[in-house]
Amino acid sequence: MDTLLEITGLSKSFGGARALDAVDLDVRTGEVHGLLGQNGSGKSTLLKVLAGFHQPDEGRLAVRGEPADLPLAPGAYRELGMAFVHQDLGLVPDLSVCENLIVARLGAGVQKRLRWRSEHARAKEALARHGLGEIDTRAQVASLSQMQRALLAIVRAVEELREDDHAHPLLVLDEPTAFLPRAGIEQLFELVRGLVARGASVLFVTHDLDEVIELCDRVTVLRDGRLAGTAVVRETTADGLVELIVGRRLAALAQREPAAATDAARGLARLRVQGLRGRYVDGIDLELYPGEVLGVTGLLGSGFEEVPHLLFGSRPGHGTVTLDDEPAMAVERLKPGRAVELGIAFVPSDRPLDGAVGALSVADNVTMTTLAEHRRGPLLSRRSLRDTARQLGEQFAVSPNEPGMPLGSLSGGNQQKVVMAKWLQRDPRVLLLDQPTQGVDVQARRQLFDAISGAARRGSAVLCASADYEELAALCDRLLIVARGRVVRELRRDELSKERIAEHVLTSTTMPASDLAEAAQPLGQGPRVSSENSPEAPSRSRGATS
Amino acid sequence: MSTTQTDTRSAIGRRPAISPAALLERSGLVIAWIAAIALFGILSPDTFLSSANFSTIFGSQAVLAVLALALLVPLTAGDYDLSIAGVLSLSSMIVAVLNAKHGVPLGIAILAALGAGLLVGAVNGAFAALFGVDPFIVTLGTGTLLQGLVLWLSSSETISGVSDTLSNAVITDRFLGISLGFWYGIVLCVVMWVVFEYTPLGRRLLFVGRGRRVAALSGFNLRRLRWGALATSGLIAAFAGVLYAGVTGGADPSSGASFLLPAYAAAFLGATAIVPGRFNPWGAVIAVYFLVTGITGLTILGAASWVQDVFYGTALVLAVSLSTWSRRRSGAAAADA
Numbered sequence: 001m002d003t004l005l006e007i008t009g010l011s012k013s014f015g016g017a018r019a020l021d022a023v024d025l026d027v028r029t030g031e032v033h034g035l036l037g038q039n040g041s042g043k044s045t046l047l048k049v050l051a052g053f054h055q056p057d058e059g060r061l062a063v064r065g066e067p068a069d070l071p072l073a074p075g076a077y078r079e080l081g082m083a084f085v086h087q088d089l090g091l092v093p094d095l096s097v098c099e100n101l102i103v104a105r106l107g108a109g110v111q112k113r114l115r116w117r118s119e120h121a122r123a124k125e126a127l128a129r130h131g132l133g134e135i136d137t138r139a140q141v142a143s144l145s146q147m148q149r150a151l152l153a154i155v156r157a158v159e160e161l162r163e164d165d166h167a168h169p170l171l172v173l174d175e176p177t178a179f180l181p182r183a184g185i186e187q188l189f190e191l192v193r194g195l196v197a198r199g200a201s202v203l204f205v206t207h208d209l210d211e212v213i214e215l216c217d218r219v220t221v222l223r224d225g226r227l228a229g230t231a232v233v234r235e236t237t238a239d240g241l242v243e244l245i246v247g248r249r250l251a252a253l254a255q256r257e258p259a260a261a262t263d264a265a266r267g268l269a270r271l272r273v274q275g276l277r278g279r280y281v282d283g284i285d286l287e288l289y290p291g292e293v294l295g296v297t298g299l300l301g302s303g304f305e306e307v308p309h310l311l312f313g314s315r316p317g318h319g320t321v322t323l324d325d326e327p328a329m330a331v332e333r334l335k336p337g338r339a340v341e342l343g344i345a346f347v348p349s350d351r352p353l354d355g356a357v358g359a360l361s362v363a364d365n366v367t368m369t370t371l372a373e374h375r376r377g378p379l380l381s382r383r384s385l386r387d388t389a390r391q392l393g394e395q396f397a398v399s400p401n402e403p404g405m406p407l408g409s410l411s412g413g414n415q416q417k418v419v420m421a422k423w424l425q426r427d428p429r430v431l432l433l434d435q436p437t438q439g440v441d442v443q444a445r446r447q448l449f450d451a452i453s454g455a456a457r458r459g460s461a462v463l464c465a466s467a468d469y470e471e472l473a474a475l476c477d478r479l480l481i482v483a484r485g486r487v488v489r490e491l492r493r494d495e496l497s498k499e500r501i502a503e504h505v506l507t508s509t510t511m512p513a514s515d516l517a518e519a520a521q522p523l524g525q526g527p528r529v530s531s532e533n534s535p536e537a538p539s540r541s542r543g544a545t546s
Numbered sequence: 547m548s549t550t551q552t553d554t555r556s557a558i559g560r561r562p563a564i565s566p567a568a569l570l571e572r573s574g575l576v577i578a579w580i581a582a583i584a585l586f587g588i589l590s591p592d593t594f595l596s597s598a599n600f601s602t603i604f605g606s607q608a609v610l611a612v613l614a615l616a617l618l619v620p621l622t623a624g625d626y627d628l629s630i631a632g633v634l635s636l637s638s639m640i641v642a643v644l645n646a647k648h649g650v651p652l653g654i655a656i657l658a659a660l661g662a663g664l665l666v667g668a669v670n671g672a673f674a675a676l677f678g679v680d681p682f683i684v685t686l687g688t689g690t691l692l693q694g695l696v697l698w699l700s701s702s703e704t705i706s707g708v709s710d711t712l713s714n715a716v717i718t719d720r721f722l723g724i725s726l727g728f729w730y731g732i733v734l735c736v737v738m739w740v741v742f743e744y745t746p747l748g749r750r751l752l753f754v755g756r757g758r759r760v761a762a763l764s765g766f767n768l769r770r771l772r773w774g775a776l777a778t779s780g781l782i783a784a785f786a787g788v789l790y791a792g793v794t795g796g797a798d799p800s801s802g803a804s805f806l807l808p809a810y811a812a813a814f815l816g817a818t819a820i821v822p823g824r825f826n827p828w829g830a831v832i833a834v835y836f837l838v839t840g841i842t843g844l845t846i847l848g849a850a851s852w853v854q855d856v857f858y859g860t861a862l863v864l865a866v867s868l869s870t871w872s873r874r875r876s877g878a879a880a881a882d883a
Contacts, residue, residue: 314763340765348763357757359823368753369764371746379744422764 002029003065004201005082005170010059012045019045020056021225029168032192032202034212034219034233036245038502039467041222043205047174051084052076064168081166083157087175091153093142098123100141100152104160126159127152130191147184150176151191158195171195172203177211178301179280182484189215207299209238210509223247238507246502268324270461271311271430276319276331278303278310282485284319288430293452293462295476297501298508300467304482305349308432308465312339312346323429340369345428347419349435351412355419358408362398363389365407366422392421397447413444420448424455431455433464437471449474469501483508568822571872575819575829579836586843593846603838605717605725609634609790611834612731613805614812615738616782620681621813621825622742623775624755629670629685630783630809632692633663635802637787639696639705642797646707656712659791660784666692667780671773681776689806696799706796716792727789731831734782738827751775752824808858812837815865823872837861 005027012020020042027033037043048054055071062068063080077084091100098116101123123137132151141149153176161169173192177185192202192215204216212219213233221228221244229244269287276284280303288294298304310317313334322328323342339346348354356365366389367374374384389403396417398410407415416437423431436452437445452475456462466472472479473496481489481504488508491501570577586594593599613630620627637659644655670688674681716727742748753761754771762768786805791797815837816829837858844853 312763336763337765337767346763353757354759354763357753357760359756360752364749364752368749371749375746379740380746380749382744 003027004029004063004168005203006060006062007046008060010046010049010061011057012049012054012059013057018225020049020059023059023222023225023227025220025227027170027201027203028218029201030196030199031217032196032204032215034216035203035205035222036207036212036219036241037222037228038245040224041245042225043222044174045225046222047084047172047205050077050082050172063170078160078164080170081161081164081168082170082172083161084172084174085153085157085176087178089149089153089176091141091149091156093140095141096137097127097135097139097141097144097152098137101126101137101156101159104156105163127155130155130158130194132191146180147187150180150188154188154191154195158200168199168201170201170203172205174205175207175300177206177208178299180301185211207506208509209241209506212241213238221245242503242506245506246499269322270324271463272322272328273311274320274322274328276307276310276317276321277485278306278315278317280485281306281310281317281482284480284482284485284487286480286487288461288463290429290459290461291456292477293456293464293475295472295479295496296463296465296482297467297469297472297479297505298482299505302482302508303485304480305434305465305467307482308346308348308434308463311430311463312336312344312432314346314348343426343429344432345423345426345430346432347416347423347434347436349438351415351419351439356407356415356422358415359406361404362393362407362410362418363403366392366403366418366425369422370425388425392425393418396421396424396451411441411444413440413448416440416448417444417451420451424451424460427458428455428460431460431462433462433466435466435468435471436464437468445471469498469505472496472501473498481505481508571818571822572820575815575832575836579832579839582836582839582843586839586846590843590846594843599842599846601720601724603835603842604728606727606793607834607838608716608725608727608731609786609793610805610808610812610838611728611831612734612786612789613783613809614816614830614834615731615734615827616779616786617809617813618738618816618825618827618830619751619778619782620772620775622755623751623772624758625674625681625772625776627667627670627685627776627779627783628682628806629666629689629692630779630786631802631804631806632689632696633666633780633783633802634787634790634805635696635797635799636666636692636699637663637784638791638794638797638801639699639787639799641712641788641791642705642708643699645709645712646705646796652709652711656788659788660781663784663787664777664781667777667783668773670780671776674776675769675772681772685776693800693803696802700797700799702799704796704798706794708791708796710795712788712792713795716789727793730789734785735827735831742827807862808834808837811858811862811865814869815861817869818865818872823869833865 003026005025007023007025010020010023010025011018023042023046025035025046035043035046045054049056049070050072052072052074059070060067061070061072068080092103095103098120102119120137124133127133127135127137130151132148132155135144135148135152141152144152154171154173157171158169177188180188192204196202206212216233218230218232219241220230221241223245228247231240231244270290271288273284273286273288280301282303284307286294296304296307306315309315310319310331311321311334313331314336317331319331320328321331321334336346352358363385367385371380374380374388376384386403390401392398393401393403398414398417398421407418410418420436431452433452437448440448452462452464464472464475476496477493479491479496479501480487481491489504491504613634616630617627640659640662641655644650644658645652666688670681670685673679673684717725719726721729742752750761750766750771753764754766754768758768787802790801794801812830812833813825815833816831817823817825818829819832820826820829841854841857844857
């Protein structure tokens with residue numbers, strides 16, 4: 001087999017941090033090549049170098065044996081016969097299938113005049129060529145299923161390359177499957193196999209080992225910006241891949257009994273959730289106790305990041321929640337306003353958009369949920385607002401502690417402390433966190449951890465959704481691992497380390513560790529691990545049927 | 547030593563020490579206004595500086611000041627209201643038709659006008675906040691609809707003969723030498739300033755306008771706040787219409803349209819002053835009088851009537867650019883972090 005794409009010694013630093021350190025990667029003609037690695041391993045930096053978005057410090061690139069000068073100009077990848085399909089797919093939902101297929105040509109402005117009849121005929125032909133004849137070219141993209149949209153995005157990328165007459169194009173698929181439903185994913189695999197059979201190569205970025213084993217010929221694994229190894233998939237196991245990704249020998253992943261016995265000893269749960277469903281969450285039951293920090297994690301698209309939103313009522317969902325001994329409530333009827341009244345607090349992950357308003361002052365932001373307490377007669381007391389803000393700033397180590405400053409002029413870590421203070425001053429019964437220390441410096445991170453643990457000590461029940469395993473290991477008393485919208489494993493405090501969590505998450509879509517060797521069977525046919533069929537948790541299965 | 551520091555801080559208040567540059571920015575509009583008065587005063591001392599001229603400016607332009615204040619409420623909550631001019635026309639026409647044509651007592655006619663404004667605002671709010679339709683489009687539609695309704699009500703004729711009581715109360719009677727109409731605007735301005743700055747409601751509106759998702763995720767009732775803001779702007783715009791009936795002693799069916807653009811120009815120009823980067827009532831009122839001073843001065847100097855449109859149009863574009871710039875600057879730090 002010829003080498004289609006060859007990268008050697010690629011390095012890239014941002015400030016002092018080395019994102020890529022002498023990485024090699026080669027993709028052969030006619031193969032599906034997996035690119036694996038945890039968050040921050042350097043995968044996206046490598047893709048951005050290929051897309052001409054980042055300038056590498058060092059490294060060489062050759063395409064079909066011809067050296068190509070680095071850095072690539074933005075968009076130059078197309079002349080080299082490469083195309084990218086990203087997770088967001090880049091389709092315009094309001095336009096038709098046909099319009100989406102020809103959008104690149106419209107942008108290039110080649111044509112003087114559009115002949116719609118022939119455009120539709122060509123679009124139909126292109127879809128049929130890839131076995132997608134059933135898609136109507138006049139249909140609005142928004143009316144297609146998620147899976148059809150993903151297929152359409154891939155077909156569009158390939159067809160754009162075809163027009164340039166590349167006999168051996170390279171298609172880069174950047175986690176296009178993360179948010180797709182599992183049903184029918186075989187169709188996407190078929191499409192990719194068909195492309196490869198006709199001479200294309202595919203660089204496939206994913207977190208899902210099932211998909212790697214199902215689809216890839218070889219894999220390259222990155223770890224901390226370095227090349228961790230290259231492997232032929234047929235000659236390795238999921239265990240072997242996990243070891244490459246996480247970087248240590250895999251200890252036996254004994255499936256622990258969920259702490260059912262101790263649950264009873266802890267008395268009444270603060271929050272009981274049954275049959276929680278949302279867009280990705282597909283039947284989660286959980287119990288959250290006062291004084292504990294419960295983590296929720298999983299792969300991208302598993303649905304874990306949706307859990308706090310569903311419990312706060314900020315995204316539509318189904319199921320029931322029960323607070324202490326109060327009557328059960330339908331999740332459908334939960335709204336943020338109601339949740340706040342019930343003593344539920346939520347620190348969202350997207351601070352500039354969801355958490356706080358940077359243009360307004362620290363005092364404005366930190367007091368926005370407690371304004372009624374600062375009234376003297378009908379009017380707000382400025383002094384009371386300012387004093388409270390200053391006192392909270394001191395308590396949460398906000399620096400500089402200047403309540404009149406615009407929030408946006410503080411560092412990210414200090415802004416997040418203000419958002420945390422805004423909710424913790426209310427001593428919430430339930431504190432929901434979504435990636436609470438994302439993009440925060442080390443010292444602020446410590447202080448935020450202290451604030452969260454402090455809230456738990458004072459009796460809040462804390463639920464933390466995160467994909468940052470270090471954060472989870474530092475914070476959590478228990479950890480639920482979510483795959484395909486269900487809880488598949490529960491880890492306890494003494495099992496929580498960054499590597500350990502990574503292993504569990506990476507294998508969460510496959511069989512339990514003991515069965516990993518058999519994991520190579522086709523997707524969607526073998527039994528799935530879920531809370532329903534794990535014998536340890538019979539009590540958890542009631543709300544979850546599908 | 548430390549006590550002195552603390553004292554200084556609390557004396558300064560919530561904001562950190564104000565730099566000379568910031569002070570200049572805050573008072574820029576006032577300075578520009580004084581400069582404009584001085585300029586026209588030098589160029590045309592006899593006419594422009596006469597006290598009669600000033601009283602006219604302050605009294606008659608109270609209509610525009612009140613209309614600009616009406617606009618501030620939904621603008622603060624992040625929504626446009628383009629129907630305020632239509633509400634003004636409708637309200638003045640209701641007063642004129644009921645009182646002058648049908649002899650309905652003035653008080654009842656005014657109440658009917660205010661009620662109509664509130665109703666229009668509530669309908670706007672229902673479409674925008676409850677059904678999620680873009681308020682810009684909704685109010686463009688209702689504003690046009692109202693203009694048509696006013697033409698029908700008035701049979702396309704100017705109606706005069708509204709009870710003198712109204713024009714006395716707005717323009718003839720004076721306090722400290724200035725028509726009462728001006729003082730109504732000032733009272734409204736004070737009330738709005740207190741509500742915006744010193745009540746939980748005002749603070750919530752500000753968050754709804756500046757960070758709608760933050761407000762939603764903090765448990766604010768967005769629908770009610772946005773609905774209330776649009777309903778309030780309808781009510782206050784109707785009040786501006788009542789003042790207009792007092793200033794002119796009647797109503798003409800096409801009067802409102804000429805107020806829409808100046809009101810927006812004043813609201814945005816006002817957002818560059820006093821509290822730069824934020825819609826604020828004092829800024830809006832000062833902006834109204836600054837703009838009117840400019841127009842009056844130019845007219846006295848003999849400018850043709852088309853100058854008015856050119857002046858207001860230019861002012862709106864400049865004001866929006868300036869306030870966008872000053873907002874971006876106050877938000878720039880947020881983007882950096």
